[in-house]
Amino acid sequence: SQKIEQNSEALNIQEGKTATLTCNYTNYSPAYLQWYRQDPGRGPVFLLLIRENEKEKRKERLKVTFDTTLKQSLFHITASQPADSATYLCALVTGGFKTIFGAGTRLFVKA
Amino acid sequence: GAGVSQSPSNKVTEKGKDVELRCDPISGHTALYWYRQSLGQGLEFLIYFQGNSAPDKSGLPSDRFSAERTGGSVSTLTIQRTQQEDSAVYLCASSIEDSKNYGYTFGSGTRLTVV
Numbered sequence: 001s002q003k004i005e006q007n008s009e010a011l012n013i014q015e016g017k018t019a020t021l022t023c024n025y026t027n028y029s030p031a032y033l034q035w036y037r038q039d040p041g042r043g044p045v046f047l048l049l050i051r052e053n054e055k056e057k058r059k060e061r062l063k064v065t066f067d068t069t070l071k072q073s074l075f076h077i078t079a080s081q082p083a084d085s086a087t088y089l090c091a092l093v094t095g096g097f098k099t100i101f102g103a104g105t106r107l108f109v110k111a
Numbered sequence: 112g113a114g115v116s117q118s119p120s121n122k123v124t125e126k127g128k129d130v131e132l133r134c135d136p137i138s139g140h141t142a143l144y145w146y147r148q149s150l151g152q153g154l155e156f157l158i159y160f161q162g163n164s165a166p167d168k169s170g171l172p173s174d175r176f177s178a179e180r181t182g183g184s185v186s187t188l189t190i191q192r193t194q195q196e197d198s199a200v201y202l203c204a205s206s207i208e209d210s211k212n213y214g215y216t217f218g219s220g221t222r223l224t225v226v
Contacts, residue, residue, distance in 0.1 A: 008151075041219070043218050043220055098169075103151065
């Protein structure tokens with residue numbers, strides 16, 4: 001069956017360190033993969049998109065990698081700040097426009 | 112408007128009642144999606160509208176759920192004879208036709224509680 005897996009355990013890191021979040025998937029052939037941030041009581045906010053033929057994408061302190069052989073994406077936040085504390089969702093887009101979301105990983109950045 | 116607007120933000124209803132949830136997408140966005148999110152769960156796809164095409168209803172969990180989009184803009188999600196398992200946050204999102212570069216813009220959701 002098709003599955004998207006993100007670490008269900010919260011990730012706790014110290015301010016200034018790099019946070020790395022993992023998204024693994026099975027039985028999908030995504031055309032591209034998106035990462036969203038979600039704060040409590042709010043809808044997800046789009047952060048970054050990476051295509052299947054791209055290995056890496058960067059935006060300011062964010063970096064996303066996409067390994068279609070491992071069926072895995074890594075999401076990095078460098079020089080993390082307490083304001084980066086939120087839940088981060090990965091989402092796969094296959095052919096067409098239906099997007100499948102993971103359950104998300106909560107990130108806590110301690111000052 | 113500047114963002115995706117959903118109403119009401121919270122809805123408490125009695126089991127068996129019908130509810131209507133409204134979504135006002137960003138002007139000019141041709142694609143509109145409904146998802147629901149239960150506590151600790153990922154977003155569950157419900158339905159997708161794209162322009163004048165027939166909607167993709169493949170995610171609707173039962174025939175108690177229906178949605179329409181009038182005039183290519185505002186959308187209403189209707190749940191008939193609500194059940195307790197319908198309790199969740201219902202999220203609406205819109206995107207320009209080619210969302211590949213821009214992702215989706217979500218509203219803040221409607222928190223539905225069926226008692």
